[in-house]
Amino acid sequence: MxxxxxxxxxxxxxxxxxxxxxxxxxxxxxxxxxxxxxxxxxxxxxxxxxxxxxxxxxxxxxxxxxxxxxxxxxxxxxxxxxxxxxxxxxxxxxxxxxxxxxxxxxxxxxxxxxxxxxxxxxxxxxxxxxxxxxxxxxxxxxxxxxxxxxxxxxxxxxxxxxxxxxxxxxxxxxxxxxxxxxxxxxxxxxxxxxxxxxxxxxQLELGRQYHDEFKRSIQVNQDTITGVVPKANDDFLLSVTFVTKDNGRIVYKNGESFSVKLSETKKFLVFGISNKKDSSNAGTFRYSNLPDMEVINLTQQFSK
Structure with a gap:
C-alpha cells in the first residue's frame, strides 16, 4: 500500500x-x-x-x-x-x-x-x-x-x-x-x-539483498570458513573469490556452497554481483581481516 x-x-x-x-x-x-x-x-x-x-x-x-x-x-x-x-x-x-x-x-x-x-x-x-x-x-x-x-x-x-x-x-x-x-x-x-x-x-538494491543473504550464510569454525553463494536470477552472476597465498584464485558462483581453509588463503575474500546483460556492477564487497569479517563496500564508482 x-x-x-x-x-x-x-x-x-x-x-x-x-x-x-x-x-x-x-x-x-x-x-x-x-x-x-x-x-x-x-x-x-x-x-x-x-x-x-x-x-x-x-x-x-x-x-x-x-x-x-x-x-x-x-x-x-x-x-x-x-x-x-x-x-x-x-x-x-x-x-x-x-x-x-x-x-x-x-x-x-x-x-x-x-x-x-x-x-x-x-x-x-x-x-x-x-x-x-x-x-x-x-x-x-x-x-x-x-x-x-x-x-x-x-x-x-x-x-x-x-x-x-x-x-x-x-x-x-x-x-x-x-x-x-x-x-x-x-x-x-x-x-x-x-x-x-x-x-x-x-540492481544496486537487489545486489545489497544478495549480499545480505550471503553474509548470513557465512560461518567460521576454527580454520574453516563455510557459506553459500545465493542463487541469482538469470540476469545476474554472483561470485565469491578467495585469493590463495600463492596469489591463485578459488571462485564459487551462483548457488554453490563453499568450505575453504583460512590457513591456505590470504586475509580477504570478495563477493561480487554483476549484470550479465551489460556487465555493470551491482555490488562488490570485500571481506578483509578474516576471520573478523570486516566488510568494505567497493561497488564501482563513477570516478573509477
Missing part, C-alpha cells in the same frame, strides 16, 4: 505540473489524473515510432514519467528543469523535505523542489522550474541525484563528458564535438537517461 500511495502521489503531482505549466487550473488535477491513467493504457500515439519508445513506455509504467493533459508525451520537446527534477525525485522515492527559499510558499513546484533539496539533487543548481535543460545541466542533476549510489563523477570531465563516457547519455551527432554541453535534452532523451537510473537503482 505504501508503494501505491507513493505512485498516486507522484502521478497527481506530475499531472499538476503539466496542468499549471500549460495554463490550467490546479483544481483540474484530480480530473486529469483519471485522464492520465486512461492515457497510459492507450496506444503509444506520438512516440510509437520514436527511438526512445521503450524508455518512454518504461517510465510511464513505473510512474516516473508522465504525459501531458492532451494524452501525448511530446518526445521532441526540450525537457524542463522541473520535469527532470520531478522524475529524479520519483525514482529516488524521496519523502523528506528541506526548505527552498528561492521559491515562494505557494509556488506550484515547491513540494518537488523541497524533496529534491533534501536529497541533494539541487546542489550547485540555480532553481528555475521552467528552464529548458542543456545536456550539461541535465548531467549535473544526474550526478547530484546519484552521488549516494555511485559517488563523484569521473575527474577531468565535464558533467556531460562524464555521463557520456559512463554510457548514460548519448554523444553529440556525428560531425560535432562528442561532449557538446550546450545541446538541448529532449523529453525522449531524458526518458533514456532516466531508465538507466531506474535500472541502476533497482
Amino acid at each position: 505504501k508503494l501505491i500511495g507513493k505512485t498516486l502521489w507522484t502521478s497527481l503531482l506530475l499531472v499538476g505540473i503539466a496542468v499549471v505549466q500549460n495554463g490550467g487550473s490546479e483544481s483540474e488535477v484530480l480530473r486529469l489524473h483519471v485522464a492520465e491513467a486512461a492515457a497510459k493504457s492507450a496506444p503509444a500515439s506520438d512516440y510509437a515510432n520514436h527511438p526512445a519508445k521503450d524508455a518512454i513506455s518504461h517510465g510511464l509504467q513505473k510512474g516516473y514519467l508522465w504525459k501531458y493533459p492532451d494524452g501525448k508525451f511530446h518526445p521532441e520537446q526540450t525537457v524542463t528543469q522541473s520535469q527532470f527534477v520531478a522524475s529524479l525525485v520519483a525514482i529516488r522515492q524521496v519523502s523528506e523535505k528541506e526548505s527552498v527559499p528561492a521559491l515562494p510558499a505557494d509556488h506550484w513546484a515547491k513540494d518537488i523542489y523541497e524533496r529534491a533539496q533534501k536529497a541533494g539533487i539541487l546542489a550547485n543548481v540555480p532553481v528555475n522550474p521552467n528552464k529548458l535543460l542543456t545536456k550539461e545541466e541535465a548531467a549535473l542533476l544526474v550526478f547530484n541525484a546519484w552521488k549516494p549510489f555511485r559517488g563523484e563523477k569521473m575527474k577531468g570531465y565535464t558533467n556531460t563528458g562524464a555521463l557520456v563516457t559512463w554510457g548514460w547519455m548519448e554523444p553529440a551527432p556525428k560531425g560535432q564535438a562528442k561532449f557538446r554541453e550546450d545541446l538541448p535534452v529532449t523529453r525522449g532523451d531524458a526518458a533514456k537517461i532516466l531508465r538507466y537510473l531506474w535500472q541502476d537503482k533497482w
